[in-house]
Amino acid sequence: MNTLEAVDATDTQASCCNTVDRHVVGDLEAQQLAKVFKALGDPTRVKLLSLISASAGAEMCVCDLTEPVGLSQPTVSHHMKQLVEAGLVTREQRGRWAYYSPVASVLTMATNVMVR
């Protein structure tokens, strides 16, 4: 096969609608990505992450998260645990209160994998 034939073969493959020619996620990667997205598959958790991301110091005390979402602290803590386990926020206990900070790169990287 000469160079032109090789180019033609590539073009033919590229134009075929059913050819997968870029990276497709594997089983383990799909599970990890699904865990990140699933953590945000709930309106309350979306609001909680939005609140923390929008806070001036990029950190919020659990004591300041209850009122905006209208839920009790145990319920908020339960939701926050799922965000922590997905890697979307970090948690730091300081004295009586837990403080949460967003890890923006986790969602951005997960999205980049899906749309690349």
Added chain:
Amino acid sequence: MNTLEAVDATDTQASCCNTVDRHVVGDLEAQQLAKVFKALGDPTRVKLLSLISASAGAEMCVCDLTEPVGLSQPTVSHHMKQLVEAGLVTREQRGRWAYYSPVASVLTMATNVMVR
């Protein structure tokens, strides 16, 4: 208040960990965002969207999606319906088969809202 005082006031506010000074999603927006993320909260749907996004023509027939995920066509169609309803893919019926195309902007925009 002179200019320096104004700057100081801004700095004080910016350094306070509990101040929310950027856009926080409202209830309706949180529901819409959660719907998008929830659709990807499943490893099979992550793989399906990844396959379609990675296809050369950015379009795949349902008939080519069953083998890579190892599931029956009705099951794949069920998963695809959830991706369509979330706006993550479009569906076009052509003759016997349904063809799906990704709408990358939906996930990108949802992510941008969360990390801005």
